[in-house]
Amino acid sequence: xxxxxxxxxxxxxxxxxxxxxxxxxxxxxxxxxxxxxxxxxxxxxxxxxxxxxxxxxxxxxxxxxxxxxxxxxxxxxxxxxxxxxxxxxxxxxxxxxxxxxxxxxxxxxxxxxxxxxxxxxxxxxxxxxxxxxxxxxxxxxxxxxxxxxxxxxxxxxxxxxxxxxxxxxxxxxxxxxxxxxxxxxxxxxxxxxxxxxxxxxxxxxxxxxxxxxxxxxxxxxxxxxxxxxxxxxxxxxxxxxxxxxxxxxxxxxxxxxxxxxxxxxxxxxxxxxxxxxxxxxxxxxxxxxxxxxxxxxxxxxxxxxxxxxxxxxxxxxxxxxxxxxxxxxxxxxxxxxxxxxxxxxxxxxxxxxxxxxxxxxxxxxxxxxxxxxxxxxxxxxxxxxxxxxxxxxxxxxxxxxxxxxxxxxxxxxxxxxxxxxxxxxxxxxxxxxxxxxxxxxxxxxxxxxxxxxxxxxxxxxxxxxxxxxxxxxxxxxxxxxxxxxxxxxxxxxxxxxxxxxxxxxx
Amino acid sequence: xxxxxxxxxxxxxxxxxxxxxxxxxxxxxxxxxxxxxxxxxxxxxxxxxxxxxxxxxxxxxxxxxxxxxxxxxxxxxxxxxxxxxxxxxxxxxxxxxxxxxxxxxxxxxxxxxxxxxxxxxxxxxxxxxxxxxxxxxxxxxxxxxxxxxxxxxxxxxxxxxxxxxxxxxxxxxxxxxxxxxxxxxxxxxxxxxxxxxxxxxxxxxxxxxxxxxxxxxxxxxxxxxxxxxxxxxxxxxxxxxxxxxxxxxxxxxxxxxxxxxxxxxxxxxxxxxxxxxxxxxxxxxxxxxxxxxxxxxxxxxxxxxxxxxxxxxxxxxxxxxxxxxxxxxxxxxxxxxxxxxxxxxxxxxxxxxxx
Numbered sequence: 001x002x003x004x005x006x007x008x009x010x011x012x013x014x015x016x017x018x019x020x021x022x023x024x025x026x027x028x029x030x031x032x033x034x035x036x037x038x039x040x041x042x043x044x045x046x047x048x049x050x051x052x053x054x055x056x057x058x059x060x061x062x063x064x065x066x067x068x069x070x071x072x073x074x075x076x077x078x079x080x081x082x083x084x085x086x087x088x089x090x091x092x093x094x095x096x097x098x099x100x101x102x103x104x105x106x107x108x109x110x111x112x113x114x115x116x117x118x119x120x121x122x123x124x125x126x127x128x129x130x131x132x133x134x135x136x137x138x139x140x141x142x143x144x145x146x147x148x149x150x151x152x153x154x155x156x157x158x159x160x161x162x163x164x165x166x167x168x169x170x171x172x173x174x175x176x177x178x179x180x181x182x183x184x185x186x187x188x189x190x191x192x193x194x195x196x197x198x199x200x201x202x203x204x205x206x207x208x209x210x211x212x213x214x215x216x217x218x219x220x221x222x223x224x225x226x227x228x229x230x231x232x233x234x235x236x237x238x239x240x241x242x243x244x245x246x247x248x249x250x251x252x253x254x255x256x257x258x259x260x261x262x263x264x265x266x267x268x269x270x271x272x273x274x275x276x277x278x279x280x281x282x283x284x285x286x287x288x289x290x291x292x293x294x295x296x297x298x299x300x301x302x303x304x305x306x307x308x309x310x311x312x313x314x315x316x317x318x319x320x321x322x323x324x325x326x327x328x329x330x331x332x333x334x335x336x337x338x339x340x341x342x343x344x345x346x347x348x349x350x351x352x353x354x355x356x357x358x359x360x361x362x363x364x365x366x367x368x369x370x371x372x373x374x375x376x377x378x379x380x381x382x383x384x385x386x387x388x389x390x391x392x393x394x395x396x397x398x399x400x401x402x403x404x405x406x407x408x409x410x411x412x413x414x415x416x417x418x419x420x421x422x423x424x425x426x427x428x429x430x431x432x433x434x435x436x437x438x439x440x441x442x443x444x445x446x447x448x449x450x451x452x453x454x455x456x457x458x459x460x461x462x463x464x465x466x467x468x469x470x471x472x473x474x475x476x477x478x479x480x481x482x483x484x485x486x487x488x489x490x491x492x493x494x495x496x497x498x499x500x501x502x503x504x505x506x
Numbered sequence: 507x508x509x510x511x512x513x514x515x516x517x518x519x520x521x522x523x524x525x526x527x528x529x530x531x532x533x534x535x536x537x538x539x540x541x542x543x544x545x546x547x548x549x550x551x552x553x554x555x556x557x558x559x560x561x562x563x564x565x566x567x568x569x570x571x572x573x574x575x576x577x578x579x580x581x582x583x584x585x586x587x588x589x590x591x592x593x594x595x596x597x598x599x600x601x602x603x604x605x606x607x608x609x610x611x612x613x614x615x616x617x618x619x620x621x622x623x624x625x626x627x628x629x630x631x632x633x634x635x636x637x638x639x640x641x642x643x644x645x646x647x648x649x650x651x652x653x654x655x656x657x658x659x660x661x662x663x664x665x666x667x668x669x670x671x672x673x674x675x676x677x678x679x680x681x682x683x684x685x686x687x688x689x690x691x692x693x694x695x696x697x698x699x700x701x702x703x704x705x706x707x708x709x710x711x712x713x714x715x716x717x718x719x720x721x722x723x724x725x726x727x728x729x730x731x732x733x734x735x736x737x738x739x740x741x742x743x744x745x746x747x748x749x750x751x752x753x754x755x756x757x758x759x760x761x762x763x764x765x766x767x768x769x770x771x772x773x774x775x776x777x778x779x780x781x782x783x784x785x786x787x788x789x790x791x792x793x794x795x796x797x798x799x800x801x802x803x804x805x806x807x808x809x810x811x812x813x814x815x816x817x818x819x820x821x822x823x824x825x826x827x828x829x830x831x832x833x834x835x836x837x838x839x840x841x842x843x844x845x846x847x848x849x850x851x852x853x854x855x856x857x858x859x860x861x
Contacts, residue, residue: 306744326747335745343745346738357735357746373731399517 004066005030005192006051006082006161011060013046020046022216023060028161033183033193035207037200037236039292039460043216044196045087048163051194052084053077064161083159085150087166093139097121097132101153117156124155128185129178143268144175151182162186163194168202169293170268180206198236198293200229200499212236229499233291245442248450250470252281255317256423256454257303262311264295264302272298273309274478278456282422285445285455287469287486289462291498295478296458297338300427303456304328304335315423329358334421336412338428338458344412347401351393352382354400355415381418389414390440406437413444424448427458442467462494476500511854518852526852527798530844538837545829552823559822560815565704566822572705572776574807574814576601576785578713579768580792581799581806582720583641587761588801589724590737592754596644596659598789599666600637600762604769606670607636609678609689609780612696612773625695630770637766638759640666645758649751655758663789671782678780689780698775709771714807716764721803723760733757765789786817787835794838797845 006028013021020043028034036044049055051062053071062069064080071077077084091100098118121134130148138146147167154162164183168176183193183206197203203210204224211221212235219235257280266272272295280286288296301307305325313320315331328335337343345354356378382396391410393403400408409429416424426445430438445468449455459465465472465486472484474497482497484490518526539549559566580597587594611629619625644662647653673689680690698708724730732753736743740750768788777784795813799805820834 304745325744329747337745342739343741346735346742348738349734353731353734357742371728373726373728375725375731402517 003030004028005064006194007063007066008047008051009061009063011047011050011062012058013043013050013055014058019216021050021057024213024216024218026211026218026221028192028194029209030192031187031190032208033187033195033206035195035197035203035210036213037197037203037210037232038213039198039236042213042236044213045165046216047213048084048165048194048196051077052082052163078157078159081158081160082163083154083157083161084163085147085154085165085167087169089146089150091138091146091149094137096135096137097141097149097152098134100138100149101134101156120156121152124152128155128182130182143170147171147179148182151186155186159191161192161194163196165196166198167195168197168199170270176202198291200232200236200291203232204229230495230501233498234495236291245439245446245467247446247468250284250449252284252470253452254282255279256282256315257456258312258314258317259303260312260314262299262302262309262313264298264307264309266295266298272478273302275311276475276478276480278473278480280423280454280456282454283449283452284471285449285457285469287465287472288456288458288475289465289472289494289498290460290475292460294475296475297427298478299475300335300337300425300456300458304333304425329419332419332422334416334419334424336409336416336424336426336429338431340408340412341401345400345408348399350397351386351391351400351403351411352378352396354411355382355385355418357415358419385414385418389444406433406440409433409437409441413441417444417448421448421453424453424455425458426455428460429457430459430461430464462491474498512857514853514855522852523800526848527800527845530841530848531798533844534837534840537840538833541833541836542829547827547829552827552829555823555826556816556819560818566815566818568702568704568706569818570811570815571710572707572814573817574811575709575713575775576768576772576788577792577795577810577814578807579716579771580765580789581795581810582713582716582803583637583761583764583768584792584796585720585799585801585803585806586723586733586764587641587757588796590733590753590757592645592648592737592757592761593656594641594644594659594758594761595656595793596641596662596762596789597765597792598785598787599659599663600640600765601769601772601785601789602663602666602670603640603762604633604637604766605773605780605784606666606673606769607766608633608696608770608773609692610636612692613678613690616696617693620693620695622695622697625693626698626774629696629774630767633770633773634763634767637769638763640766641758641760641762642755645755648758649754667783670780674780674782680779687782692774692778696774697778698771700775705776707775709775712771713768716767717803717807720764724803729756765792786831791817791838794842794845797842 004027008024008026011021011024024047026047038044046055050057051071053073053076056072062071069080071080092103095103098114098121101121102114102117118134124130125132130152132145132148132152138149141149147170167179171179187193195207207224209221209223210227210232212219212232214236259276259278262273262276263271264273276299278286290296298307302309303313305320305323305328309322315328315333318331320327341347346357379396386393386396389410391407391414393407400411403411429445430441433441445455457465457468469486472486472494473480474482474484474494476497477500481500481502484494484497542549542552560570561567580601583600584594584597608629611632616625616628640662644655644658647658648655674687678689680688682690700707724733732743732748735746736748736750736753743750772784773780791813795809796806799809817834820831823829824831
């Protein structure tokens with residue numbers, strides 16, 4: 001057995017309401033690149049934050065070079081030779097590259113020896129192909145270059161264990177290729193690298209071993225030559241059968257939503273949706289399957305008018321203006337976003353406000369005076385909704401932030417469905433909910449479908465797609481790579497498409 | 507043993523909020539007492555003086571009410587902005603700009619108007635308008651460019667104060683003032699109705715009326731509802747179809763308008779002429795007032811009255827006990843600190859953990 005530089009054993013970490021790491025075991029060998037693969041929220045970053053001393057584990061031990069280590073802070077972690085590049089860089093924008101590297105050094109006195117650092121940085125940059133001018137100021141550099149500075153920082157500190165958290169998310173394909181070269185170069189010099197990602201392709205390209213995480217647990221650790229993208233996709237998404245709900249065959253009618261050649265950029269400025277065209281008819285559920293981060297969120301936000309796009313979005317044949325949520329609301333579009341707490345709810349306001357966040361002024365039958373507002377008139381309809389959607393709360397005045405995740409989602413559902421929408425965009429509508437709440441959400445969505453609502457469902461969980469949708473489209477790198485039928489016999493096909501293999505056209 | 511800070515998982519009750527506010531006042535008074543002691547004075551004496559004159563005599567009470575007026579206008583402006591979590595620190599500057607606008611109207615633009623019923627609304631509009639403009643400036647910078655409103659409003663205060671200084675030392679100085687840096691006195695038509703010889707004027711009643719206006723705006727209009735949503739979660743506001751950027755600009759404008767109106771009332775009701783440093787920091791005191799009043803417009807009236815008394819009382823003990831007036835600033839600082847600390851304790855609790 002080759003020597004193990006890092007061993008995590010039985011790591012448990014819970015946050016209020018979430019078990020982020022559930023008895024996780026993980027090993028890193030000297031000189032290997034070990035990928036940590038999983039969906040967003042699978043617990044990868046939490047695990048690495050524990051390793052780097054940002055969080056403390058609730059249970060479990062960390063061993064470095066066979067010895068038990070107490071990592072209480074990032075500072076301690078660095079003393080153990082662990083370095084981490086986080087998704088958000090920790091650089092001082094107005095300092096030069098060399099100054100930034102000197103800043104993090106141990107034992108630097110009042111005036112760090114920037115000159116000395118400069119020279120060594122130049123050497124390192126040359127050796128590892130990290131092309132950066134040590135005198136440039138950070139704010140002048142592109143994201144890719146800033147990342148190189150972060151890597152140089154680790155190299156300078158002579159980190160033996162390097163953790164890279166989704167390093168390619170901000171890179172262009174060329175920059176990513178360069179990064180992989182650098183990683184291979186670093187490994188040659190004896191460093192070990194943990195590479196966090198949810199992209200299958202790059203994981204296979206760069207790593208020696210791959211650990212797949214799901215719902216806070218390690219599913220499997222595999223050698224690179226044992227696996228293919230398809231196997232990884234399956235392991236990552238999983239098929240934990242939660243519950244089975246029978247649904248009637250759909251009766252699709254007229255086209256409710258039509259999207260034509262939609263292009264939209266992600267938060268980091270790179271195109272996340274690349275020319276998507278799709279149609280959803282009333283009375284059907286179109287499921288969008290795919291590994292997270294392939295443009296699902298951007299697609300949904302564009303259709304709802306929260307994100308800029310080019311291309312066309314038509315609702316009931318009417319072309320919508322980009323970035324106009326109001327026009328969507330008027331056309332009867334409801335939206336269940338993936339981050340309900342961040343986007344769909346006002347945590348500090350009472351339930352009955354949240355139930356009518358949209359309704360009072362924008363929906364005709366509720367039209368109060370357009371300028372005046374009478375909160376007491378919301379109470380009675382709120383009471384009805386609370387009863388109808390079985391929201392368990394002590395009072396209508398309770399602030400929403402004190403509700404459980406399931407009840408929060410019920411508030412969102414109650415609000416969105418009480419608008420009698422013609423189209424529902426639901427993104428990960430059951431994420432983080434327990435089985436009972438999931439079943440409730442499924443039933444509600446199916447009932448809406450049976451009443452003739454068109455539903456665009458984005459989900460990471462294939463089981464959810466199978467349970468709910470009438471058609472399945474697979475999104476891969478911002479494109480719809482193919483359609484399939486939502487049943488078990490097409491699992492293989494869907495898995496292949498999720499991994500980027502196009503369906504052969506007959 | 508290790509101290510751990512934990513989030514409380516229910517909202518604070520009205521009682522604990524109230525007792526926290528009272529406690530933070532008491533704590534500040536105790537600390538202030540030690541400061542007074544270190545000046546060689548008896549803090550008990552000082553506190554008796556501090557309270558007895560402004561609240562115990564008719565003359566003192568009148569003065570307290572007069573100094574309540576500018577405090578109340580600026581505070582109400584801040585209530586609106588703070589509701590939306592826009593940290594407008596610029597009430598002071600908006601107040602100055604309002605006074606500038608009123609003076610401009612009274613002495614230069616409309617000086618031929620002799621009917622007060624035309625003159626007063628005109629200069630009130632002008633004062634409020636210039637104050638609104640000053641607030642809008644910070645609002646637009648925030649909405650368009652993401653400039654932090656704390657910094658922009660704070661810096662605009664200095665611009666406003668120096669602008670007024672420039673005018674009264676320069677072009678607007680009254681030739682008949684024996685070289686004092688003051689403008690000419692307002693014409694009769696530009697002076698608010700006075701009800702007592704010692705200065706109770708219409709401004710005070712308008713300030714109280716303004717608190718009803720702000721309450722109505724926040725509680726009973728769509729605008730108030732949208733302020734609630736945008737303040738609590740701007741992302742959810744966008745999601746609900748509210749144009750948050752527009753809200754930022756409008757709220758800053760209304761907030762500035764109220765402070766500006768305060769500046770106009772101070773000119774037309776109390777001072778009658780523009781002069782340098784005519785505000786002992788009303789706009790800053792307003793920040794503490796609204797925090798203590800927890801952004802409730804009616805409680806704000808009460809707290810503003812108490813602070814008006816505090817200013818009057820401190821002037822009193824300065825006279826009789828030779829304690830410096832800057833003590834009032836020290837007290838406000840202490841109060842802010844203990845209030846912020848108390849606020850943290852309402853949301854978090856401390857627990858000792860055995861290591």
